Amino acid sequence: MMEKFSNFMDKWMVPVATFMNKNKYISCIRDAFAILMPMIIAGSFALLFNIYICGTTGLAGISGLEWLSNFSGMFSTVNYACINCMALWTTLIVGYLLGEKNEQKPLVTMIIAGCCFLSLLNPETISSDLGASSLFLSFFVSILSIVIFSKLMNNEKIKIKLPSSVPPMISNSFNALIPACITLFIFGIAGGILYGTTGMxxxxILYGIIQRPFNTIVGSQLGVSLIVIFTQLLWWFGIHGTFALNPIAQPVQAAALAANMAAVAAGTMPEEVYTKAFMHLFSNLGGGGIVISLALAILVFSKKKEEKQICKISMIPLICGISEPVVFGLPIMLNPVYLIPFVLAPLVTTNIGYIAIQAGFLTSNYVESISGMPMFIQQFLAYNGQFSALLLVVVNVVVAFIIYAPFVIMANKKELNSEVDAIEE
Structure with missing residues (x-):
């Protein structure tokens, strides 16, 4: 049975994960979100400060401090620049990274990608179209524009070549002039024809037909449950599951966070569940697979000194959400005893999260979660100071502990029986 499962993973899942890790276009999108993370965190905290300092429900609502509301602009502008322009920054970063991979001038490719992206937006509503609703367009445009530009740059016949006495910066600009113009006009003409024939x-079109349905499906309870299952299976097989599935998960999480911020700024309740903070509280708490609970179960039930030593050493990383010491140190990887709880524990706690939010016990977050922060502090800040988030940390650790404990006991019995058999022989 286990051999059949390993063969299935080898044949289907591992090649897909390897492709996603090595594909230069997917890796550029993934890396772009990693680069953007400090800005997303800054923008989300700017909204939080605006609410609690300059909002009527915060300090500005206290008699004598109403004047604080006059300074909300110093936070709202940061939030707009970081969050409401997310798609623009993503386009520029992907254009830059892809330009490097295609051995082009990255600053040139970055600007070309940005101009192509802006040329496809409605000029009358452009200020509201730079955020998460345009993320799929940003991926599509940044990749396609640089592919076209790179191919044109490889055609020496259309380059304007200047004498060697001309400074390199000017010479490079003229070299790229015709390829850049052709690329920009392709997107400008295509966008103009599309609007002229459809009025859209x-x-x-992309948001209505692709992005919104995709976000809805991936962010649903079933969609997130499937992501958790695939992530854990990849981890068990020795592949960084979270890293491998980030190109699918991160755009949806970013869009959900942006939607929650917009809802809070408009005075309504945030409704999107699947954010990075949700994963840090319900799926990756104490490391992928909630292995902090496994470490605690081993410390309580295991008789193996080497396992206990590994868990003790790994405890501080686990508190900060780093699971590699346990996954590869015990190991959990390719260990048939821990496969079921390693998948089941985060799957159960993820569904607890959906139930808690749908029941109103926890409100969806609108502050970006900071990776690597210690447990409790991370969840308290990300869920904007809700004490119910702290209680759910305890609930999730206990539930996962209960799931892991029987398998730890079983592993010890199996080891003991093996030792007895060896002595009898």
Whole structure:
């Protein structure tokens, strides 16, 4: 049975994960979100400060401190620049990274990607189209524009070549002039024809047909449950599951966070569940697979000194959400005893999260979660100071502990029986 499962993973899941890790286009999108993370965190905290300092429900609502509301702009502008322009920054970063991979001038490719992206937006609503609703358009445009530009740059016949006496910066600009113009006009003409024939801009079409349904499916309880299962299976097989599935998960999480921020700024309740903070509280708490609970179960039930030593050494990383010391140190990887609880524990706690939010016990977050922060502090800040988030940390650790404990006991019995058999022989 285990051999059949390993063969299935080898044949189907591992190649897909390897492709996603090595594909230069997917890796550029994944790396772009990693680069953007400090800005997303800054933007989310700017909204939080605006609410609690300059909002009527915060300090500005206290008699004598109403004047604080006059300074909300110093936070709202940061939030707009970081969150409401997310798609623009993503386009620029992907254009830069892809330019490097295609051995082009990255600053040139970055600007070209940005100009192509802006040329496809509705000029009348452009200030509201730069955020998460345009993320799919940003991926599509940044990749396609640089692919076209790179191919044109490889055609020496259309380059304007200047004498060697001309400074390199000017010479490079003229070299890229015709390829850049052709690329920009391709997107400008395509966008103009699309609007002229349909009365709609490409961003509206992509958002309505692809991005919104995709976000809804992936962010649903079933969609997130499937992501958790695939992530844990990849981890068990020795592949960084979270890293491998980030190109699918991160855009949806970023869009959900942006939607929650917009809802809070408009005075309504945030409704999107699947954010990075949700994963840090319900799926990756104490490391992927909630292995902090496994470590605690081993410390309580295991008779193996080497396992206990590994868990003791790994405890501080686990508190900060780093699971590699346990996954590869015990190991959990390719260990048939821990496969079921390693998948089951985060699957159960993820569904607890959906139930808690749908029941109103916990409100969806609108502050970005900071990876690597200690447990409890991370969840308290990400869920904007809700004490119910702290209680759910304890609930999740206990539930996962209960799931892991029988398998730890079983592993000890199996080891003991093996030792007895060896002595009898």
């Amino acid at each position: 801009y490409l961003n509206d």
